[in-house]
Amino acid sequence: MNWGHKIIIVFVLFAAGILTLVIKSMRTRIDMATADYYAAELTHQQNMDAQANARALTAPVRIKQQGDVLEIVFPAEMHAEQMTGEVHFYRPSDARQDFRLPLTPDADGRIFVGRNRLHKGSYNIKLQWEAAGKPYYQETQYYIQ
CATH class of the missing domain: 2.60.40 (Immunoglobulin-like)
Structure with a gap:
């Protein structure tokens, strides 16, 4: 495997990690201390x-x-x-x-x-x-x- 493939694998893993964090953060429940x-x-x-x-x-x-x-x-x-x-x-x-x-x-x-x-x-x-x-x-x- 050459260095070009390794860079692509690192970028794909990074993108998958960021996508996972975005999905988890969108599903997190956030409650306000008071509505008004x-x-x-x-x-x-x-x-x-x-x-x-x-x-x-x-x-x-x-x-x-x-x-x-x-x-x-x-x-x-x-x-x-x-x-x-x-x-x-x-x-x-x-x-x-x-x-x-x-x-x-x-x-x-x-x-x-x-x-x-x-x-x-x-x-x-x-x-x-x-x-x-x-x-x-x-x-x-x-x-x-």
């Missing part, structure tokens, strides 16, 4: 203020996994307050596994989420609530085992 960036940007300052309110609490909202239940525990000062809001489970790797729950804590300020709704992996748990006319926001990265 503009609306999210308009509320950014309000979100920053709500985060400051959450940091001013005596303790942050705790999240812990116990067996088949994920428990979200609010600090003691929030137990007597009437809270409204939602919990957003954001899965960065797959938007199909995202879901939202209304914020409905019990008398001890706890929310229980069944493990069957969560898949193993990383979640950003976004808590957004209002108590006594004051907005709060806390975002926590959590790994579900």
Whole structure:
């Protein structure tokens, strides 16, 4: 085999490799963090203020996994307050596994989420609530085992 044939073989292999990468990249699923960036940007300052309110609490909202239940525990000062809001489970790797729950804590300020709704992996748990006319926001990265 002469050197001309070897060059042609190298070019064909290179083209096949590039074609394979193009096909794989076209089939890769890409999820956006939010569908409407503009609306999210308009509320950014309000979100920053709500985060400051959450940091001013005596303790942050705790999240812990116990067996088949994920428990979200609010600090003691929030137990007597009437809270409204939602919990957003954001899965960065797959938007199909995202879901939202209304914020409905019990008398001890706890929310229980069944493990069957969560898949193993990383979640950003976004808590957004209002108590006594004051907005709060806390975002926590959590790994579900």
